[in-house]
Structures are given as C-alpha cells and as structure tokens.
Amino acid sequence: MELYPLITFLTDYGPSGGYVAACEAVIASLAPAARVLHISHDMRAGDIRGGATVLARVAPLAPVAVHLAVVDPGVGTARRALAIHTQRGDFLVGPDNGLLLPAAAALGGPSTTWVLEHERVRAQAALPQEGFSSTFHGRDVFAPAAALLATGALPALLGETYSFDSLVGLLPALVEKAPGGRVRAEVVEIDRFGNVELAVGFSTLASMLEGDGLHGRQMLVQVEEEEDQLPWEAKVVSTFGELPSGSLGLYRDSWGQVALTLNGASAAELLGATAGTHVLLGNLEGASGQDSGPGPAPA
Amino acid sequence: MELYPLITFLTDYGPSGGYVAACEAVIASLAPAARVLHISHDMRAGDIRGGATVLARVAPLAPVAVHLAVVDPGVGTARRALAIHTQRGDFLVGPDNGLLLPAAAALGGPSTTWVLEHERVRAQAALPQEGFSSTFHGRDVFAPAAALLATGALPALLGETYSFDSLVGLLPALVEKAPGGRVRAEVVEIDRFGNVELAVGFSTLASMLEGDGLHGRQMLVQVEEEEDQLPWEAKVVSTFGELPSGSLGLYRDSWGQVALTLNGASAAELLGATAGTHVLLGNLEGASGQDSGPGPAPA
Amino acid sequence: MELYPLITFLTDYGPSGGYVAACEAVIASLAPAARVLHISHDMRAGDIRGGATVLARVAPLAPVAVHLAVVDPGVGTARRALAIHTQRGDFLVGPDNGLLLPAAAALGGPSTTWVLEHERVRAQAALPQEGFSSTFHGRDVFAPAAALLATGALPALLGETYSFDSLVGLLPALVEKAPGGRVRAEVVEIDRFGNVELAVGFSTLASMLEGDGLHGRQMLVQVEEEEDQLPWEAKVVSTFGELPSGSLGLYRDSWGQVALTLNGASAAELLGATAGTHVLLGNLEGASGQDSGPGPAPA
Numbered sequence: 001m002e003l004y005p006l007i008t009f010l011t012d013y014g015p016s017g018g019y020v021a022a023c024e025a026v027i028a029s030l031a032p033a034a035r036v037l038h039i040s041h042d043m044r045a046g047d048i049r050g051g052a053t054v055l056a057r058v059a060p061l062a063p064v065a066v067h068l069a070v071v072d073p074g075v076g077t078a079r080r081a082l083a084i085h086t087q088r089g090d091f092l093v094g095p096d097n098g099l100l101l102p103a104a105a106a107l108g109g110p111s112t113t114w115v116l117e118h119e120r121v122r123a124q125a126a127l128p129q130e131g132f133s134s135t136f137h138g139r140d141v142f143a144p145a146a147a148l149l150a151t152g153a154l155p156a157l158l159g160e161t162y163s164f165d166s167l168v169g170l171l172p173a174l175v176e177k178a179p180g181g182r183v184r185a186e187v188v189e190i191d192r193f194g195n196v197e198l199a200v201g202f203s204t205l206a207s208m209l210e211g212d213g214l215h216g217r218q219m220l221v222q223v224e225e226e227e228d229q230l231p232w233e234a235k236v237v238s239t240f241g242e243l244p245s246g247s248l249g250l251y252r253d254s255w256g257q258v259a260l261t262l263n264g265a266s267a268a269e270l271l272g273a274t275a276g277t278h279v280l281l282g283n284l285e286g287a288s289g290q291d292s293g294p295g296p297a298p299a
Numbered sequence: 300m301e302l303y304p305l306i307t308f309l310t311d312y313g314p315s316g317g318y319v320a321a322c323e324a325v326i327a328s329l330a331p332a333a334r335v336l337h338i339s340h341d342m343r344a345g346d347i348r349g350g351a352t353v354l355a356r357v358a359p360l361a362p363v364a365v366h367l368a369v370v371d372p373g374v375g376t377a378r379r380a381l382a383i384h385t386q387r388g389d390f391l392v393g394p395d396n397g398l399l400l401p402a403a404a405a406l407g408g409p410s411t412t413w414v415l416e417h418e419r420v421r422a423q424a425a426l427p428q429e430g431f432s433s434t435f436h437g438r439d440v441f442a443p444a445a446a447l448l449a450t451g452a453l454p455a456l457l458g459e460t461y462s463f464d465s466l467v468g469l470l471p472a473l474v475e476k477a478p479g480g481r482v483r484a485e486v487v488e489i490d491r492f493g494n495v496e497l498a499v500g501f502s503t504l505a506s507m508l509e510g511d512g513l514h515g516r517q518m519l520v521q522v523e524e525e526e527d528q529l530p531w532e533a534k535v536v537s538t539f540g541e542l543p544s545g546s547l548g549l550y551r552d553s554w555g556q557v558a559l560t561l562n563g564a565s566a567a568e569l570l571g572a573t574a575g576t577h578v579l580l581g582n583l584e585g586a587s588g589q590d591s592g593p594g595p596a597p598a
Numbered sequence: 599m600e601l602y603p604l605i606t607f608l609t610d611y612g613p614s615g616g617y618v619a620a621c622e623a624v625i626a627s628l629a630p631a632a633r634v635l636h637i638s639h640d641m642r643a644g645d646i647r648g649g650a651t652v653l654a655r656v657a658p659l660a661p662v663a664v665h666l667a668v669v670d671p672g673v674g675t676a677r678r679a680l681a682i683h684t685q686r687g688d689f690l691v692g693p694d695n696g697l698l699l700p701a702a703a704a705l706g707g708p709s710t711t712w713v714l715e716h717e718r719v720r721a722q723a724a725l726p727q728e729g730f731s732s733t734f735h736g737r738d739v740f741a742p743a744a745a746l747l748a749t750g751a752l753p754a755l756l757g758e759t760y761s762f763d764s765l766v767g768l769l770p771a772l773v774e775k776a777p778g779g780r781v782r783a784e785v786v787e788i789d790r791f792g793n794v795e796l797a798v799g800f801s802t803l804a805s806m807l808e809g810d811g812l813h814g815r816q817m818l819v820q821v822e823e824e825e826d827q828l829p830w831e832a833k834v835v836s837t838f839g840e841l842p843s844g845s846l847g848l849y850r851d852s853w854g855q856v857a858l859t860l861n862g863a864s865a866a867e868l869l870g871a872t873a874g875t876h877v878l879l880g881n882l883e884g885a886s887g888q889d890s891g892p893g894p895a896p897a
Contacts, residue, residue: 025661028635
C-alpha cells in the first residue's frame with residue numbers, strides 16, 4: 001500500500017494524443033497501488049487561473065492525497081517545479097506559476113515548499129537522465145515526483161526547500177466597487193449549462209451592496225463591454241425552480257460564488273459573456289445614471 | 300473492503316469545471332476502497348431519456364454494484380431523491396425523474412425503493428448541513444448516498460421506503476404502426492460514426508412488418524420530417540462488410556435495436572436525422588401511396 | 599489479485615453512448631481486481647495509424663500489462679482478432695489491422711501470436727454465444743479476452759497460434775528525401791496546442807540533411823499542398839522559451855519526433871497543416887529552385 005493511496009490529476013492536455021495516459025502510466029509504474037482521480041484535463045490550453053480554481057474546488061473534497069496539476073505554458077523555461085506540503089497533510093505538485101496556490105490555501109495553507117530538481121527526481125525514480133524532454137514535464141518530472149511522494153519518498157530527496165512567499169503569484173480575478181453603487185466582477189467560468197460564474201462570493205456581494213440580504217431582490221445586470229445596451233433584470237433565487245422559464249436569475253452557486261442563470265437556456269449567450277468579461281451588478285431600486293431602466297425580459 | 304466494491308457513475312456534467320471529480324472526491328472520502336467506473340458524463344444537458352438508455356445498457360454488464368446517475372434538470376425543486384434496490388442486488392441512486400427506471404428493469408426489476416432525505420444522508424456522511432447547495436445535489440446528496448450504500452450503510456438510515464409504482468415515469472420513445480404497412484420509430488441516438496439508432500427492437504420490427512425475417516430484404520427508409528423527399532432504399536445486413544461502399548443499410552445494432560448505417564460515411568447526415576426525428580420503415584415490395592419509389596443511392 | 603493488475607484501453611469509441619463503459623463493465627465482471635488505465639477513446643473514427651501511434655507511445659511507460667486496443671473499421675468482416683505476447687511480457691489484444699504492431703515493437707517485439715476465436719473466448723468467459731454482435735467486438739470479444747488474460751487464462755484456450763509475420767501491416771507514414779536537398783515528411787498529429795508532429799525522428803532528420811546537428815539552425819518549412827506560397831522560416835530550438843512570440847520553431851518533441859510550433863498560437867493554423875499533409879523541410883542556406891526565399895514572419 002502506498003503512503004498516499006490517492007493521486008488527483010489535473011491538466012490542460014485534452015483527451016487526445018495519450019498525454020494524460022503517459023503520465024498515468026508513469027504513476028502506475030512507480031506507485032502501482034495509488035489510485036488516480038482525474039479532476040479534469042479539459043482546461044483551456046494555458047488557463048492557469050481556471051486550473052487553479054478547479055483544483056481548489058475539488059482538492060478539499062478528496063481525502064488527504066497527492067495533487068498533481070500541470071497547466072504549464074512556461075514548460076522548458078527556468079520556471080521552478082514545486083512540491084508543497086499543506087497543513088492538512090496533502091502534497092501539491094506542479095509548476096511555479098500560481099496554479100497550486102488557491103488549492104494550498106483551501107487545504108489549510110502551506111507547511112513546507114520544495115523546488116523539485118529534475119535530475120534528483122529522475123534519479124529517485126530510476127529514470128534515465130537522457131530521456132528528459134523540454135516540453136513534457138508532466139511525464140518527465142511532475143508525474144514521477146507525485147508518484148514518489150505517494151509511495152512515501154522524502155521530499156528532501158527530490159529538491160531543496162524554498163520560501164512559499166517567494167512563489168509566483170496569480171493575479172486575482174477582478175471584483176471591485178463601481179460607480180452608481182454597483183459591483184464590477186469578472187466572469188471566471190461558463191459552465192456547460194451556460195451559467196455564468198462571477199469572481200465574487202455571494203455573501204461578499206451582499207455586504208458590498210447595501211441592504212439586508214440578497215434573497216428575493218431584483219438586480220440589474222450589465223456586461224460592461226456592452227454598456228450601450230440596457231441592463232438586464234435578474235431575480236435573486238435559491239433554486240432554479242423559483243425562476244419563470246426564460247427569465248434571468250442570480251444565485252449562490254454550489255461553490256459559494258455569485259452566478260447568473262437563465263431558466264431553460266444559456267445565460268452566457270443571452271448576456272454575451274465569456275471568461276474574463278466584466279459584469280456590473282446593482283440594485284434595481286438603486287439604479288442611476290446610464291442604467292436607464294431594466295432591459296426587456298428574454299422571450 | 301466495501302460491501303460494494305464498484306460504483307458506476309453517469310451524469311450530464313461534461314468534462315470541465317471539476318463537477319464529476321467533486322463527486323468522485325466525495326466518494327473517495329466516504330468509501331475509499333470503492334472503485335468508480337465512469338459510464339459517461341457526456342449526456343446532453345438535461346437528456347433524461349438518453350441517460351436512462353445508456354445506464355440500462357451498461358449496468359447489466361457490470362458486476363452487482365451501486366449505480367449513481369445524475370441527469371437532473373429539476374435539481375433544487377421538490378423532486379424526490381431515490382435509492383432503488385434491484386432484484387439482482389444492485390442499488391440505483393439518482394433523481395426521481397425516470398432516469399433510473401429502465402436500468403431497474405434491466406437489473407431484474409426493483410425490490411425496494413427509498414426516498415433519500417438530504418439531512419439524514421448528510422448526517423450519516425458526517426457532512427455539515429449548512430454546506431448544502433440547491434444546485435449540485437450530485438456532490439451534496441447523491442454521491443454521499445451512493446458511497447454510504449457502497450460501504451454497507453442501511454438504506455433505512457438514509458430515508459423512508461416509497462412505492463416504486465408512484466415514481467415519475469419516462470415517456471417512452473415512439474414506435475408505432477404507420478399507414479402503408481409501415482412502422483414509425485423515433486431516433487434515440489446518433490453514434491459517433493453517424494449510425495442512427497431507432498426506438499424499435501430488431502425482432503419487434505420483424506414482427507410488425509409482415510414476412511419471414513428481415514435479413515437480406517430491401518427496406519424503404521424515410522425521415523417523416525422530410526416526407527416530400529423520395530424514400531431511401533436500405534439493405535438489411537448482419538455486418539457492415541456486406542454493404543457496398545456509400546450505400547445505406549439497416550442492421551441489428553449491438554444493443555438489439557434497429558439501426559441505420561452508411562458504409563464509409565454518416566447515415567445521420569445523409570438522412571438529416573437527429574435524436575427525436577421520426578423515421579418510417581417499410582418493405583420495398585409493400586411500398587404504396589406517397590412512397591413513389593426508391594431514392595437515389597448516395598454517391 | 600489478477601496475474602496482470604493493469605489493463606490499458608484505447609478505442610475510437612468517443613465519450614458518448616456508454617461504449618467504453620460497456621467494455622469496462624465486462625472487464626470488471628471477469629477480472630474485478632484489474633485496474634483499467636484509459637489511454638484515449640478520442641481517436642478519430644477508424645484512425646488505425648493514429649491509434650497505433652498513441653498506443654506505442656504509452657504502453658512502454660506502463661508496467662507490464664494487458665493492452666486492449668480497438669480501432670476496428672473491419673468489425674464484422676473476416677478480419678482476425680489477435681492476442682500478441684511481447685518480449686517484455688505484455689499482452690496486446692485487438693483487431694488484425696496493424697493497430698497493435700508499433701506497440702509490439704516498442705515492447706521488445708512479439709514472442710507469440712494467437713488468433714482469438716470468438717466462441718472459445720465467450721465460452722471461457724461464460725458468456726452466451728447468442729448474445730454476440732457483429733458490430734461491437736470490443737464488448738463481445740476483445741474486452742472478455744483481455745480480462746481473461748489478465749486473470750492468467752492461457753491464451754491457448756482462446757485461440758490458435760499464428761505467424762506474426764503474416765499479420766496485416768500498417769502503411770508507414772511518409773518520410774523521404776525530396777529535391778533540393780530537402781526532406782518530405784507526413785504530418786502525423788496536431789496536438790491541442792496546434793503543434794505539428796511530423797513522421798520523422800529528430801535525429802533521423804539531422805542525418806538526412808547535411809551538416810552537423812540541427813540546433814540553432816534556421817530551416818525552411820513548406821506545406822507541399824501549398825507550394826505556390828513562399829516557405830516559412832523556422833528556428834531549431836530546444837524549448838518553447840527560446841522562440842520570440844509569434845515566430846515559428848522546429849523542435850524535438852517529447853516522443854523524439856520533429857515538430858513545428860508557433861509561440862503563442864497554432865502552428866497548424868499558420869501552415870494550413872492537418873494529419874496527412876506533406877511538409878518539406880530544408881536548410882535555409884541550402885534553399886534552391888522554387889524555394890525563392892523565406893516567407894514573412896507571422897505578425
């Protein structure tokens with residue numbers, strides 16, 4: 001039995017070409033008793049923040065594990081390779097580009113951080129040094145390191161400790177107060193149902209907008225990039241079922257964030273929102289200035 | 300070792316966002332020794348009947364297991380959450396919207412049905428009651444319930460028994476006799492090779508059309524929505540290899556259903572068929588009325 | 599415990615319809631302790647060479663295993679079903695259409711080959727003979743055979759030995775010398791980042807082009823199908839980081855092959871290359887004839 005029976009795995013490698021499987025095969029060779037839980041390999045190519053968000057969502061739900069995550073546009077450059085031990089007891093393994101930081105926080109914060117040295121990892125894994133690629137560190141460094149840690153290898157054998165505070169940070173998604181008593185928040189995810197998740201927590205929004213609680217209110221919703229359009233009106237609801245068919249709603253999504261939904265269709269399409277879009281949220285009663293009135297309800 | 304070492308898992312969550320992994324992480328926490336067999340997470344959003352069809356295909360091929368299925372457009376409404384014990388010994392866990400019924404039949408029929416109570420499930424799983432969402436019952440109710448059942452938890456701890464006959468049914472896909480001695484059947488699936496599966500069993504079709512057996516016959520095939528077009532001619536074959544390149548065939552597919560295929564190309568594209576389309580099937584010799592003759596063979 | 603604890607699995611079945619899961623369910627029934635490592639189910643429908651390439655990449659990275667691979671446009675015809683034992687100790691199971699051959703070579707070469715007989719496989723697996731389909735041998739023959747071999751069943755119980763040299767071969771992807779001291783190579787894969795992998799090994803290319811080593815050179819790159827266009831100039835690099843943003847590079851990819859990349863965008867889109875396209879590679883200094891000069895650097 002491995003010390004860590006579970007390795008979670010997230011990449012932007014996609015389903016084709018065998019890249020994910022190459023890493024899993026390396027894990028199966030080095031840590032045959034560890035189970036691999038695939039978080040997602042469908043992140044947009046190079047989408048570090050998206051990967052960080054999903055990893056931080058899922059990792060705390062799993063038992064204590066080794067979490068292997070590779071969204072790595074800087075592969076082959078001097079960017080560091082990391083192993084982070086968390087207060088909960090997990091290991092996070094991946095590139096030093098911000099990908100691991102939200103998950104580290106969600107797992108109780110970091111305890112110790114190591115910079116993985118390729119040669120040491122490959123020596124411990126009994127892999128040839130010359131087989132090493134410049135473009136596929138998932139297979140050649142990160143998966144071996146994760147597998148070794150799962151079997152109980154001491155991280156000090158794989159690299160030197162490093163200051164967590166010196167790691168490369170992640171620019172947080174935008175959330176701020178906007179003119180007219182409104183809140184501006186960035187779209188962080190469109191889910192497959194077309195729901196639009198914003199970079200603001202539901203309870204944070206409530207405290208940023210004046211008033212007591214959000215539930216039942218009518219809100220004004222506007223995509224900043226289309227500010228010449230009239231804003232949409234959205235009802236704050238607890239469940240999709242409270243919403244008449246074809247009308248826009250604002251709700252606390254399952255990760256505690258503010259999200260917009262359209263009963264029976266895609267809110268993202270209605271609003272013209274994609275990841276990175278800025279959305280303005282305001283109270284209907286507090287509408288002012290260019291918010292000249294609610295938009296037409298979608299048919 | 301868990302009482303049920305295998306949990307199968309089907310949803311319409313898609314590959315992104317970590318929704319599937321969130322459920323699997325909950326399972327790994329509550330039933331660490333259970334293995335998860337992913338049936339599909341690629342069902343069209345809200346496609347209850349498609350999910351029910353796939354679940355009923357796969358579940359009987361697996362060993363006795365807990366089958367977790369979540370295609371749940373009514374999440375957050377008053378729709379019931381179910382656990383169904385089957386005659387074969389399996390558990391089916393999912394929403395009360397018809398999704399589980401064909402699989403229950405395919406597993407020998409139901410023995411006992413329970414309505415899962417969220418609070419009881421979460422208490423048994425030692426999950427906080429306040430963490431409960433209105434929109435992600437896969438993670439918050441169904442996966443914990445499935446994991447608990449896999450470990451041998453008594454279903455009576457999770458809810459009250461309920462009458463199977465009172466469950467929400469599923470409107471069956473259309474199959475009926477049509478004028479001119481023909482059979483009208485709904486398209487239930489287009490597979491990735493463009494083959495068109497119909498809602499009629501191969502042996503059922505043989506008995507609905509007069510004559511002795513189908514094999515070797517020429518059939519007339521017409522998409523009802525395009526009835527002004529000449530019907531296509533299709534040969535009834537046992538294997539794709541019997542079919543000349545570019546010609547249409549009708550065969551007993553691997554689930555025992557009637558399906559249409561086009562050697563080397565997509566039958567669905569040729570016919571203009573999608574899920575829900577109605578297809579008319581008739582004997583070539585019995586062609587009558589508006590079936591004025593066979594259509595041109597595709598090039 | 600199974601004799602082979604790991605079964606790898608590759609198909610062109612895609613994520614929908616439960617086809618992959620049907621096979622995995624059969625495996626779970628017959629070899630419950632074997633773990634399934636999914637290599638890819640996203641091969642293009644019928645793409646035998648693509649499947650063969652990916653299988654040969656991944657299989658050697660895994661521990662000794664049973665490798666189940668089904669890309670099988672000839673299903674239902676007289677094509678043979680195979681089990682190949684390799685020098686490394688692995689079994690390869692799949693159709694006789696060339697799919698398994700590169701992996702057999704990558705695993706040390708074949709030791710013994712058997713032609714699987716459907717009736718014997720199903721008898722050993724205690725499956726009914728009449729349930730056998732003409733169109734889904736993954737579920738009905740290959741998965742049962744792979745599972746039986748994983749449990750230690752003797753291959754002689756499943757079929758007769760056969761001459762490896764009589765198996766159906768795979769037309770190799772094109773790589774050859776071209777006029778003007780150039781090399782012509784077929785595109786074998788576009789990865790999800792738009793990198794273009796060619797059918798020529800990096801060290802092979804170096805020896806086919808005159809000169810000492812490739813690194814640091816400027817190369818001329820031309821898609822043969824668009825030979826009226828000026829060729830592109832590409833720098834030979836070791837890492838993506840050596841390449842200015844928006845410029846084309848040539849590198850040794852992680853499988854040892856020559857590949858083309860465009861820093862920050864899709865090289866495949868720039869070049870108009872898809873799988874099967876022919877690419878001409880030449881030295882910049884050796885440019886001659888219609889290679890009238892380097893193309894404009896992309897903006």
